[in-house]
Amino acid sequence: MGTNTAVSHLRGDGRGWTLIAIALGWVFVLGGRFLVPAVLPQVKATFAVGNLGVGVAVTLIWAAYALMQSPAGVLIDRLGEQRLLTGSLLLTGGTVVILGIAPVFIIFLFGCGAFGFATGLYGPARGTALSRTFPNNDSAAIGATLAAGSLGSAILPLTAGVLVDTLGWRTVVTALVPLLVLASVLTHRVVIQTYVSTSTSTSTSITTSPASDTSETVSQSQTPSIQKLITSGVRALRHQGVALAGAAVALMLFAFQGLSAFYVTYLVSAKQLDQSLAAGMLALLFIGGAVTQLIAGPITDRFGERITLTTMTALGVPALIAVPFIDDLILLAIVSVLIGSRLGIAPVSNAYIIAVLPDTVTGTAWGTLRSGFFLFAATGSTIVGAMAGRGLLEESFFLLAAITAVAAVLYARLPNRENTHSDADTHVS
Incomplete structure (x- = not known):
């Protein structure tokens, strides 16, 4: 497509x-x-x-x-x-x-x-x-x-x-x-708003309605309690596709947090760039990400999630390794865009995980995963900061490249979403 x-x-x-x-x-x-x-x-x-x-x-x-x-x-x-x-x-x-x-x-x-x-x-x-x-x-x-x-x-x-x-x-x-x-x-x-309304019987209706008067009602089982939602949501996270994609996303976010927190600092201190120019390189990183996020969907439709995610992730490894060895401004700008292309994995990973989670606990399980993603990722800037404090900021790019490579291996093992969704529904119901 x-x-x-x-x-x-x-x-x-x-x-x-x-x-x-x-x-x-x-x-x-x-x-x-x-x-x-x-x-x-x-x-x-x-x-x-x-x-x-x-x-x-x-x-x-x-x-x-x-x-x-x-x-x-x-x-x-x-x-x-x-x-x-x-x-x-x-x-x-x-x-x-x-x-x-x-x-x-x-x-x-x-x-x-x-x-x-x-x-x-x-x-x-x-x-x-x-x-x-x-x-x-x-x-x-x-x-x-x-x-x-x-x-x-x-x-x-x-x-x-x-x-x-x-x-x-x-x-x-x-x-x-x-x-x-x-x-x-x-x-x-x-x-469109989705809300739960419990009738006098044991059934529950989920009504979706936009700002207009149009509405659609779908019969569902009784509204689950918050405790049941959390229990079922956590159980859904143990299945192969969710676990592999979730671990890979966490590693990619960790690397990105460590990179974005100190990219400008590194370019100013090691490459002797003016701060505004270094900030421009960071902006190029996000622009590169925007481009790949736009084209990730059509690429996935053509090649599938596993190939798309593995390839996009693997391309980030040499880009990170190259940063300490580049002094030319144009090459640095190109590498910055290439590093930002790693952001293209987000729409594909997000869509995959949401699709394979059971419908009854999609929000709960997805929210729990995201808490884990971002709490783990927040430590990326701490680790890179600690390395910078020991004079190892340049070496941190090699660490982040290695972490990115591990994520690529995890994506390479990803099962297709149809099989994973069926398996997850069977175990959670």
Whole structure:
């Protein structure tokens, strides 16, 4: 299937607005997480804190985001995606206000934690909403959304860097609020809501309805308790396809977190680049990711998940190894784009895992996995930071390349999603 055909399928049956709304929200949610680190020099000056203090602030954002993934997954199965996506955007807007008006650093830290929790509601619901809306083109839909987020991660921090000296960091940060509110309004109007309503009998109906009066009711068994959801969700994680893909994603996220946290630092210290130019290389990394996220769906439709994931992951190994040996600016820009192409595995992996999880616990199991992904990945920057402290920042690229190679081996063993989904349903029911 070509890219044009995939795009036409994403627009069919009025579903294009759903994709636009979810992708737009992700632009501001993910871009906002990289916007905050972009103004940390000004935050340090305002609150008279050092690198350790602002490092704790960034850690709080990502740790809180990770911890919210599992509860958000449970809430998908209880409340539905529309409520979580809309609520996440509105809550994120509120936490951005806290960041922008914080009078003292402790309040700023509180705002960082709240920001992480609020944005953490968005990720799991984003994935399941797209998977259910585009069951035959889930990789393409998720890829388009993640590509939008990657562009937001490149554009928002660069824009902040240009405007922060003129407008001040507080204004730059709070400018995100009206954008989040607009995204929440669009999401509420166009994303289909799935909710559970228990009748007087033992049966339960799941009703999906957009902003219009159209609705569809599907008969289901009695609403499971939260305890049963969690138990069944954890059990679903033990099956081969989920376990292999989950472990590979965790390793790739670990490598990316370690890389992205210190890429600019390395280019400035080891390659003697100007900080703005080094930040531009990081932006190229995200742009490379956006491109591969857009084309990952059509490539997967042609070659399948196992070949696509294994190839994309394996290509990242030589790119990481090459960084310490390159001094030419053009070659460094090319390698930066190639490193960013690793982000293309996300839509394919996400679509695969969501598809093979049992329908009754998709949100719970997916949220639990995401908590594990991001908590493990958060240690990547710690490990690379520790190596940098010992003068081994250059060697960290070789470590990250080795971790990427292990992920490629795991992807190479991935079973097809049809067999895995049947097996998972059998064991969980």
